[in-house]
Amino acid sequence: xxxxxxxxxxxxxxxxxxxPFPFVxxxxxxxxxxxxxxxxxxxxxxxxxxxxxxxxATAPSLGPGLAAVREHFTTQLAxxxxxxxxxxLARADLRAFAYRAGHYxxxxxxxxxxxxxxxxxxxxxxxxxxxxxxELELFQAQLVDDELTAIESVVMIDPRPNRIALFEVSRxxxxxxxxxxxxxxxxxxxxxxx
Amino acid sequence: MRQLVENAIxxxxxxxxxxxxxxxxxTRYAMIDRGQYxxxxxxxxxxxxLVLVTRLASSQLGFDVRPVHTRAVRLGPGDYVLSHHDRRxxxxxxxxxxxxxxxxxxxAVHYRxxxxxxxxxxxxxxxxxxxxxxxxxxxxxxxxxxxxxGALILRLITRFLx
Numbered sequence: 001x002x003x004x005x006x007x008x009x010x011x012x013x014x015x016x017x018x019x020p021f022p023f024v025x026x027x028x029x030x031x032x033x034x035x036x037x038x039x040x041x042x043x044x045x046x047x048x049x050x051x052x053x054x055x056x057a058t059a060p061s062l063g064p065g066l067a068a069v070r071e072h073f074t075t076q077l078a079x080x081x082x083x084x085x086x087x088x089l090a091r092a093d094l095r096a097f098a099y100r101a102g103h104y105x106x107x108x109x110x111x112x113x114x115x116x117x118x119x120x121x122x123x124x125x126x127x128x129x130x131x132x133x134x135e136l137e138l139f140q141a142q143l144v145d146d147e148l149t150a151i152e153s154v155v156m157i158d159p160r161p162n163r164i165a166l167f168e169v170s171r172x173x174x175x176x177x178x179x180x181x182x183x184x185x186x187x188x189x190x191x192x193x194x
Numbered sequence: 195m196r197q198l199v200e201n202a203i204x205x206x207x208x209x210x211x212x213x214x215x216x217x218x219x220x221t222r223y224a225m226i227d228r229g230q231y232x233x234x235x236x237x238x239x240x241x242x243x244l245v246l247v248t249r250l251a252s253s254q255l256g257f258d259v260r261p262v263h264t265r266a267v268r269l270g271p272g273d274y275v276l277s278h279h280d281r282r283x284x285x286x287x288x289x290x291x292x293x294x295x296x297x298x299x300x301x302a303v304h305y306r307x308x309x310x311x312x313x314x315x316x317x318x319x320x321x322x323x324x325x326x327x328x329x330x331x332x333x334x335x336x337x338x339x340x341x342x343x344g345a346l347i348l349r350l351i352t353r354f355l356x
Contacts, residue, residue, distance in 0.1 A: 051277050051304065051334035102339045106274060107226040133340075139226070148227050174227060179272070179340050 001072045002031040003080075011084045015166075020140035020154045020174075023167035024084065029123065033162040037125045039065035040096040040186060053105045056098040069188065070094040078192055081166065087118045089192040099134050099185040105177035107139065109148075110169045110191070117169045117191040122177075125186040126161040134159045134185035138167065139174040148174060159185050195254060195288065195326040196305070196313035202250060202322040207243055208294050212348060214239025215266050215294075228279035231335070232268040240266070240350060247290050247322060247352050254324055255288065259354040262287075266294075267335070269301070269347040275335035277306065286356045287327045294348040295319045301336045301347055317347050326356065 006026065015024040030036065043063050045056040062070060073092035082089040099105075110120050122136060138155040141148040151174065157165045167173055169191065177185075217239065220232035244261060252258045267275070291303060295317055303315040303323070308330045315323040327333075338345050 051274070051336070054337070102341050104337060106276065106337060109227070141227075148225065151224070151226055176226075179337075181340060 001036070001069060003072075003076055004028055004031060006080060006084075008080065008083050012086070015085055020138055021168055021170060021172060022085065023138060023155070023165065025157055025163060025165050027160065027163050029162055029164045033126055036069065036188070037186065039069065040098075040125065040188075043096055045096070045098050052108060055103045055105065056100065058096045060095065062094065066094060066096060066188075073192075081119060081192060085119060085166070085168065087168070087192070088194045089119060090194055092121075092192050093190040094188055095190060097185075097187045097189055099131065099177065099180040099187075101180055101182050103185075104179040107174055107176040109171060109173045109175070111171050111173060116193050118194060119166055119192040120169050120173070120189075121164055121166045121192065122159075122187050122189040123164040124159040124161055125188065127184045127186050129183040131159060131180050131183035131185040133178050133181040135178045136165050137176050137178055139176075141172050141174045143172055148172065159187065195324055197254070198315060198318070198321055198323045199250065200318065200321050203243065203246065203292055203294070203320040205320060207246065208320055211240045211243045211350070212294050215348075220268055225279075227276075229273075229275040229335075231273045231275055234266045236264055237266050237350075243292060243350060244352065247292055247350070248354070250322055251288055251290055251324060251352075251354050255356060259288065259356065261352045262355050263353040264350065266348070266350045269335060269338050269345075271338050271340040271342060271345055274337040277332040277334040280332045280334070283327070284329050288354040288356050289325050289327050289333070290352045290354070291315055291323045292350040292352070293317065293319050293321045293323075294350060295346065299338075299342060299345050299347065301338045301342075301345065303333060303335050303349070305331060305333050307331045
């Protein structure tokens with residue numbers, strides 16, 4: 001697995017000036033994205049559902065193929081993203097997700113004090129059936145008395161193949177994956193930690 | 195107690211109740227990290243339905259109860275109520291849901307007790323569910339898929355202190 005070289009200064013500037021909270025979108029991240037899709041196929045997916053989500057995903061414990069990808073995210077991507085974001089990123093976790101028609105992830109922040117998530121990411125793989133829907137939507141919100149208020153949709157990020165979307169995790173990093181209405185949205189997603 | 199009484203609401207009463215709610219008008223709730231739906235708190239015009247629900251609750255419990263909180267909720271495509279939006283309560287409650295929807299769907303109400311699945315209330319028009327709740331219980335109304343364009347789910351939720 002090989003990452004394309006990035007214009008770190010331009011991405012850092014973009015990351016800092018973004019609203020509603022720091023985020024950046026990088027296209028053409030990986031030199032051979034099709035190889036990653038084959039790894040997801042090998043891994044096997046299970047259905048997960050709660051009040052907040054419905055999707056197919058790999059188990060939290062990865063097989064050797066995706067574990068190697070996670071290692072690349074930690075050793076190769078985390079140092080670059082640390083320079084872009086200014087966050088002390090040292091390691092990544094990773095799961096593969098497949099959102100089919102009717103799948104969704106409702107608004108939430110990813111923030112849990114005890115988990116130490118610093119930077120969330122979603123990397124979109126080439127899909128055999130490009131999805132309709134499945135956008136990553138970012139919301140502006142204010143924290144008042146420990147509750148999010150004044151919520152407003154600000155950014156919509158298309159799940160374009162070989163694109164990675166990254167955003168800083170905080171108590172106001174409210175976001176969702178909009179329902180997939182047709183096709184298949186395949187992604188690798190997780191967080192970077194200190 | 196956790197049960198579903200099918201065909202508990204006469205169809206005419208359901209129609210009249212829905213008409214009364216529509217006259218009051220719905221308020222949109224959109225604190226989207228908790229839920230997205232329409233609601234009417236303590237609605238007027240549904241007294242006959244409340245009498246029916248209260249009689250059923252008292253009959254099932256074996257003693258008389260009276261409503262302490264009533265809310266009508268309406269969910270269309272894209273709507274949901276998450277479990278952490280559920281109002282916390284210390285007293286034991288009986289929660290009854292009168293289903294005023296005009297058509298069934300797969301979008302249910304899920305009760306959990308101590309984090310574990312406790313009871314699923316299907317979207318079944320004219321049914322009334324009765325679920326005993328403790329301080330450790332939580333409830334969510336499933337996300338209504340946008341693939342079901344015409345879905346409209348209407349529930350009258352009544353709570354009784356037990």
